[in-house]
Amino acid sequence: MPPAPALDIRGLTVRYGDAVAVDDLSLTIPRGQTVALLGPNGAGKSTTVNAVLGLLNPTAGEVEVLGRKPQDAVRAGSVGAMLQHGGLPTEARVGEVIDLVRRSFDRAGQTTAWPLEDLVATAGIDGLLGRPVDALSGGQRQRVLLALALVGAPPLLLLDEPTSAMDVEGRRAFWTTMRGLAARGHTVVFATHHLDEADAVADRVVVVAGGRVVADGTTAEVKAGVGGRTISFTAGPERRLDDVPAVTAVTRQGSTVTLATADADTTLRALLADGGLPDLEVRGATLEDAVISLIAARRQTSIGAPR
Amino acid sequence: MNPLFAFQLRRVARNKQFVFFTVLLPALFTIFLTKIIGGQMSVAAERQEVSASIMVSMMAYGAIGAALGATIRISFDRASGWLRQLRVTPVPQTQVFAVDVAVGVLLTLPSILVVALVGRLINGVELGVATWVTLIAVLWAGSAAFVALGILVGLSLDEKAAGGAIGILGVVLAALGGLWWPVEMLPGAMRGLAYALPSYWYAELGRGVVFDGFPGPAGVLAIAAYTAAFGALAVLVARRRPLYAVAG
Numbered sequence: 001m002p003p004a005p006a007l008d009i010r011g012l013t014v015r016y017g018d019a020v021a022v023d024d025l026s027l028t029i030p031r032g033q034t035v036a037l038l039g040p041n042g043a044g045k046s047t048t049v050n051a052v053l054g055l056l057n058p059t060a061g062e063v064e065v066l067g068r069k070p071q072d073a074v075r076a077g078s079v080g081a082m083l084q085h086g087g088l089p090t091e092a093r094v095g096e097v098i099d100l101v102r103r104s105f106d107r108a109g110q111t112t113a114w115p116l117e118d119l120v121a122t123a124g125i126d127g128l129l130g131r132p133v134d135a136l137s138g139g140q141r142q143r144v145l146l147a148l149a150l151v152g153a154p155p156l157l158l159l160d161e162p163t164s165a166m167d168v169e170g171r172r173a174f175w176t177t178m179r180g181l182a183a184r185g186h187t188v189v190f191a192t193h194h195l196d197e198a199d200a201v202a203d204r205v206v207v208v209a210g211g212r213v214v215a216d217g218t219t220a221e222v223k224a225g226v227g228g229r230t231i232s233f234t235a236g237p238e239r240r241l242d243d244v245p246a247v248t249a250v251t252r253q254g255s256t257v258t259l260a261t262a263d264a265d266t267t268l269r270a271l272l273a274d275g276g277l278p279d280l281e282v283r284g285a286t287l288e289d290a291v292i293s294l295i296a297a298r299r300q301t302s303i304g305a306p307r
Numbered sequence: 308m309n310p311l312f313a314f315q316l317r318r319v320a321r322n323k324q325f326v327f328f329t330v331l332l333p334a335l336f337t338i339f340l341t342k343i344i345g346g347q348m349s350v351a352a353e354r355q356e357v358s359a360s361i362m363v364s365m366m367a368y369g370a371i372g373a374a375l376g377a378t379i380r381i382s383f384d385r386a387s388g389w390l391r392q393l394r395v396t397p398v399p400q401t402q403v404f405a406v407d408v409a410v411g412v413l414l415t416l417p418s419i420l421v422v423a424l425v426g427r428l429i430n431g432v433e434l435g436v437a438t439w440v441t442l443i444a445v446l447w448a449g450s451a452a453f454v455a456l457g458i459l460v461g462l463s464l465d466e467k468a469a470g471g472a473i474g475i476l477g478v479v480l481a482a483l484g485g486l487w488w489p490v491e492m493l494p495g496a497m498r499g500l501a502y503a504l505p506s507y508w509y510a511e512l513g514r515g516v517v518f519d520g521f522p523g524p525a526g527v528l529a530i531a532a533y534t535a536a537f538g539a540l541a542v543l544v545a546r547r548r549p550l551y552a553v554a555g
Contacts, residue, residue, distance in 0.1 A: 089318065089384060092318050
């Protein structure tokens with residue numbers, strides 16, 4: 001029997017009253033992958049992460065983490081997490097907090113916990129162990145929270161917008177760390193809306209919108225999946241762009257119009273027939289273009305489709 | 308020792324306000340009140356009675372403050388996201404709850420002991436060894452009612468309200484429950500209120516031990532009922548409102 005995947009989500013649905021946060025989402029992540037969950041705020045990323053961690057009870061569907069129920073996997077020390085709304089206790093020193101969590105992993109039988117110096121170097125918390133938690137800066141807190149996620153050396157790491165409080169340099173160091181962990185065989189799943197991070201770090205990108213997976217593949221596949229071209233040019237607001245063929249998304253920024261297209265040839269022909277195209281630029285879609293067009297497409301279908 | 312228990316204990320003990328309000332302040336009150344009120348008594352037996360009574364009230368006052376102060380903090384840990392963070396470590400969730408109860412129970416003991424020492428050594432309260440032991444044991448056991456109350460309030464209120472509640476509850480329970488002055492000094496209606504407060508019955512347990520050798524059945528019943536009621540409500544609230552804030 002092959003080992004259970006790191007993460008197996010089947011038909012996950014989470015409703016808060018009338019609002020559907022996650023809508024019949026299915027996703028399997030084999031061990032050792034580095035996966036980015038991409039999507040706008042409110043797409044259902046955090047809710048999915050929380051369901052995987054057993055922090056909420058799904059309305060429907062099943063989640064298995066390394067072949068166990070979420071709470072059992074967490075209890076067994078198989079999961080480390082950086083939460084979006086996690087925090088550190090007051091009136092404690094950083095070293096004490098880390099020690100407490102490390103011991104809990106020891107007790108759970110997860111015996112591969114990192115040597116402290118190694119952890120300190122990896123999480124970038126040099127010189128912070130003796131510091132009171134209340135005296136930490138935002139970036140330092142974030143690194144301590146990372147240390148807590150890593151301290152048990154869990155096979156699965158779940159990171160919910162881990163770099164939101166970090167500066168550019170901190171971010172770069174963070175992702176270097178993550179690549180190192182992935183190379184050691186850890187499964188890393190992170191939610192982000194920084195597309196550049198996903199592009200640079202992930203083996204696989206899962207785009208979530210409206211509580212569903214709207215695209216899933218390598219970054220190259222996701223880009224290709226939306227036709228792979230963007231056309232931009234200068235046009236006034238009077239220019240009608242509703243009926244241009246093959247266009248998947250339209251954005252206007254001042255007088256600059258950007259179209260994502262599934263077929264650049266057809267779109268360009270139609271545009272030229274309709275008038276001039278000053279400052280024309282055609283390029284391969286970036287991951288950002290791809291995600292924007294995927295999300296726009298998802299919005300259209302959900303408006304059209306009865307629920 | 309359980310690592311979480313040691314950790315929580317260190318955090319509370321490190322809080323200077325907590326140590327001041329639950330140990331130092333009751334000890335100082337015990338000395339001053341006894342000097343002021345007891346000093347007016349010329350008969351030694353009367354002085355002895357007043358000193359013992361004030362000592363019992365202050366043991367109760369300190370223990371209530373410690374029980375509330377140590378447990379209402381659960382609200383701060385929820386607000387900071389720490390409870391949520393703990394939830395994604397292998398620390399069992401039931402242990403988090405149990406440890407907070409245990410810390411509350413343990414931390415009422417220093418208040419009770421220090422005031423007892425002050426009563427004996429500075430104010431000259433004289434009791435038999437068995438009475439001392441019974442007094443301390445009964446007050447320690449009875450403090451469970453306030454540990455349960457603190458957990459209930461900590462679970463029910465948000466951070467800011469909980470911070471205020473520690474002070475307000477402490478003052479109300481002490482002033483209206485007859486810990487700062489005898490209930491007999493309160494006007495009729497307020498005296499009725501005092502008899503409805505757990506703090507009155509808690510001190511009454513101690514007075515029973517000191518003056519009769521054992522706690523009165525009414526006090527035992529009242530404190531047991533309060534403990535059960537607060538505990539049951541706390542469990543109810545905990546079920547409805549998880550230990551961690553649900554967000555995102």
